[in-house]
Amino acid sequence: MLRTQLCPRTTKNMLKRLIPVLFLILCLSASPFAVLRASAASAAPSRIDAVLLIDVSNSMNKSDKNNIAGEAMKMFIDMLSTQGDKVGIVAYTDKVQREKALLQIGSAGDKQDLKDFIDGLDRGPYTDIAVGVEEAVKVLENGSDPGHEPMIVMLADGNNDLNESGSRTQSQSDQELFAAVDAAKQKGYPIYTIGLNADGKLNKNILAGLSDETGGKAFTTDSADDLPQILSEIFASHLKLKVVPVQSITANGSYQDVTVGVPNSSVLEANISIMSSQPVTAKLTDPSGKEVAIPSNDVLLSKSSSYSLIKLLSPEQGDWKLQVKGVPKDKIDINLVFNYDLELKIDALPSASYKKGDTIDIVSYLYSNGAQVTLSNLYQDMKAVLLATDTDTGAVQEIPLDNSGAEFKGSFKIKESHNYELKVRAEESSFYRESDVLKIDAKTGAVSTAPAATSRPAGEEPVQDKESSNTLYFIIGGVLLLIIAAVAVWMMRKQANRGFVGQMVVEVLDGNTGEKTYPQYKKLSGFRGKFTLHQLLQLAPELKESEKVVFTPGKNDRLLLRSSEGITVERSGRAADTSHGLELKSGDRISVPLQTVDKTILLEFLI
Template identity: 85%
Template sequence: MLQRIVSLLLLILFVTAAPIASLQASAATSAAPSHIDAVLLIDVSNSMNKSDKNKIANEAMKMFIDMLSAQGDKVGIVAYTDKVQREKALLQISSAGDKQDLKDFIDGLSRGAYTDIAVGMEEAVKVLENGSDPGHEPMIVMLADGNNDLDESSGRTQSQSDQELDAAIETAKQKGYPVYTIGLNADGKLNKGILAGLSDKTGGKAFTTDSADDLPQILSEIFASHLKLKVVPVQSITANGSYQEVTVNVPNSSVLEANISIMSSQPVTAKLTDPSGKSIAIPSDDVLLSKSSSYSLIKLISPEQGDWKLQVKGVPKDKIDINLVFNYDLELKIDALPSAATYKKGDKVEISSHLFSNGAQVTLSNLYQDMKAVLLATDLDTGDVQEIPLDNSAAVFKGTFELKDSHEYELKVRAEESSFYRESDVLKINAKTGTVATSPPAAGTKPGGEEPALEKSSSKTPYFIIGGIVLLLAAAVAFWLLRKNSTRGFVGQMVVEVLDGNTGEKTYPQYKKLSAFRGKFTLHQLLQLAPELKESEKLVFTPGKNDRLLLRGGEGISVERSGRVADTSRGLELKSGDRISVALQTVDKTILLEYLI
């Protein structure tokens, strides 16, 4: 489960980093941030003695720090009760010693009385405001139980705390600071609403757990999600007291770092051999080692492409999970379209996109051929999203998109392989006007600079004007009627869980507010376009009457309600409290959904 959370963290970090480029841009920059600025925000009040009595949150934060790049990222720490207990400003990581300083700071945290979430949030935002690099991707990771416990003798009221928290949330939202909350619910007193609201309003994501032992895994998922990386399961083994060998494949030379996480409840020892068969010391110049009571992390710096052999020895019968997360020096850019070109209904637009490494365009065709690339085309008028496969037979991703209607479109390219994915920035095409926006000529002159010839007035002019106004009004009414259904909003939220058929494990419930959608949305969009769950795009939700949802499904996907297969071809109506399950065919996973108002 730790590996799933690693990929989620990295994915989230990357998703929040995607800006939108205009059609006139000379070239779109990659949405992948080179570095991140993270503030770890932790509740250290006495209530955490029950939520996290073994201080697993400290171990989780240390693992998060170990997974960061060896150089360049920044980390700050805020520990709060009803005041800021201890704080560390953003520290740029330049060496292993910097990471150790941060981990030593975490080990020195102590608990205190009372709790005021607003105090912690305000300070975390200030830390980013005062030290975040404009070229880095900011984020806040909050570990708490979501409950306030104010000191009555201070005179501070809950209303005052709520107002200050709302202000801090608004600042985080305006400045682009996503907040990822991890709710600790060991004593069953978690305030899910507060933490979910923090994440929803700032573009982050909320997690909950009943056991603090899950924290390292959750933080790992957040890390991976934020950087658009995938956690690659290497192998799970049951230790037998001897060295057991597993293969770690480094797919190409663009890998900056390979993070090998070894999760185990008992101590482990490891040996490493590079692709040439040479034994590599752990640690050494290009191999870093971090260890704690619950994990070991081996980081390979600029590793050689090929199969590395890892030998692991653990305590007999101990379960050891080994996973891999790569940091890549790869950007994906979509080629700019000609600024002087015109675009209208029926036109076909040629799209091309390239990979870049260290600022230089990648010309190795095999790197492109190892990936799958698609063009994601969003019709902004209807909300429809097309996914068009791109050709990758040469050192370029290319394809064609047809403007089927006089609408506005957003285009971006997504390329992925087993260990990561990348998305380009967005190109906008407006097929309503037919042209790229340009500055009009000065009023009263022709393009050549001559004075315009005055035309004789006509007695019919007022009628033409009135007729034109009537036609415009009629067109506006017709357009409004056509768009009414396609722009209807949604109410309520969807509780989402994913059940793994192989392990029997179920993810933590995620509360997805539906108010952000208009007209319709797919289950794949609700799942944040997770590549392995792409099959879920066959299920489409539209607004129903009386605050209900209508679910329609395509062929080859099974939906059950109350233990029975439901017919979604004509629309399955869901009311508040209804639960359904969706069994996927391409992966052995089941999506569990509950609609709530």
């Protein structure tokens, strides 16, 4: 039985365990190397926070009768990294049918949870685009990481179909949509729209307007079969990558060779998507001629009814041989998207002010994992230009940069006493990168913004800066130690009375009939300290066994689940270890099969 209060002895023991941890925090915060660690972390490759916004109204039955939309969305999820990308899902009609908060992907199981959610979506009557867009924006507002790249991917036919017997008017819907799009624009949430036009009734203007206003892109197609290709384009566009068409083949029943060229050692992942209407099998050989198992430690495989996705992790540079075998006469499309660990930065300008007639020397470098790339062949394989925009006139000058060494360099002459924006763009066949923007005011002679100088070696500071920084670190660290200790004691005392946030979606599956109850949304705010699953099920006598499952508040708005001996809790189809507390974050789904009755409790935690 879990205690609702901590006794003094327990509190003392916990403090004993906390003191070494707090001391470690003090040392780390006081260390001058903390700054270097933070800098390295900021150089990590871009992560995506994506909300998949899906119209599930009945009209989509005509536009997408084979549910290729769901398959395409699942392929998009498979293309994401398992190292921190987030995905949320909003399915709407004239209301939010189902929703999944942003889930941080850390494993193949997390991806499977998202794909299972998509498979479980049902159709409904009527359509109100504003409802979907507004909710997608809220999902990003509530869970997007400031360091990630947020985006909304919307799949719809662009037409509203409001319930005539309801109180909602088209004018109200339009006003709400305008407000939602404005919020997305202000917060930097680009909306990528995909319009299905199989029945010829697509409202292109609405969807194109959503994308134009928010900085996304609009795609249209007459065939749902094009969706996997479009989703690949969106994924690539958002991360400044390019889809590389490998080739299309007509299957002949035997293995056919396809060359996949990995251009350099900065490739984090190579996503090979194989689209076909019939099942395919594949073999893979690395550049040394060694056959590589699919799947294996460095080769991931995801399969569906319409695609296969092979993901190579940190692949060796060179030509890989892919062998594909399909059903005779089946058309197989193969595309390639690389994910790079590369950034492009402009060196700080040598002068703090410039005027008409001055010439500015521009130098730009590639960075991998926070370190400057010094391999000249990587620069030579790319084309780089300086994009100089006269913001007074709107004119853009494109100046080729020299790439003969381990840098991109060139010059720009200021022709007028105007404001200018300068940035470097470098690209090759599979990706492009853009640097930060330098803003120059040639009217007053000021460089209003500039990236940090890179000429000083990493970690080197002036002597006075080091001494004052170290003193400041120790002072701040001491204060933090006192604050953290005080907060820790206060938190332990308050643990027993902590409240809960969010809600639990509850369904009961009958093992005899296979029938499942309608989802019930149980708000958790009424519980304090702890509650049992039996309480959540309104103390139904036949489900008394569920009182062995106990929930307590966790950190960061999460739940901790513990269960007694004799009851099993499953996650992703496998029994979970709850002895030390199973942590549930928003979007997590679990099931609890009961032993005394042939029923399974299905739970999803949402915030």
